[in-house]
Amino acid sequence: MNLSEALAEMASATTIEKKRISALNALNEAYHYERPSSFSRGLRLEFGNFAVLLISGTASIGANGETLHVGDFRAQTRRTYQNITDLLASEGATWHDIVRTTCYLRDIDRDYAAFNEERTSFYQEQGLDPLPASTGIQAKLCRPELLVEIEAIAIFRISGRE
DSSP: OOHHHHHHHHHHOSOEEEEEEOOTTTSOOGGGSSSOOSOOSEEEEEETTEEEEEEEEEOSBOTTSOBOSTTOHHHHHHHHHHHHHHHHHTTTOOGGGEEEEEEEESOHHHHHHHHHHHHHHHHHHHTOSSOOEEEEEEOOOSSTTOOEEEEEEEEEEOTTOO
């Protein structure tokens, strides 16, 4: 099935099922923060035989909501990729299902070269080809110690629903 056929099948779905996704072994839910937040770590949308995962901005956060690797940009980037990997795995997806990322860097001038090296290395480890579409943006992140945050979109066929 090509992309046009997949999009047509998704468009013909009579209902869109929606559920919250999480990976509690890796990072906590936003509602466990000191000040409650009003977002999910991600949403799973089902359109007939296809699922779309919308992964919220994810950073170097631990299972108890703590910031990990304060001051270490590369370690924060690696942990961010691991957290997204765990969120994908919780829904039976992998980085091969990612079609788009948006990457937020606190200081893009200072950190973009290191970010691109880490991203390239990670994508090579995953064996991604083609690479996901991506945008890099300088942004003030939700915690002053966070240096990078990434959001992602994955699309995949739901097994058993051919």
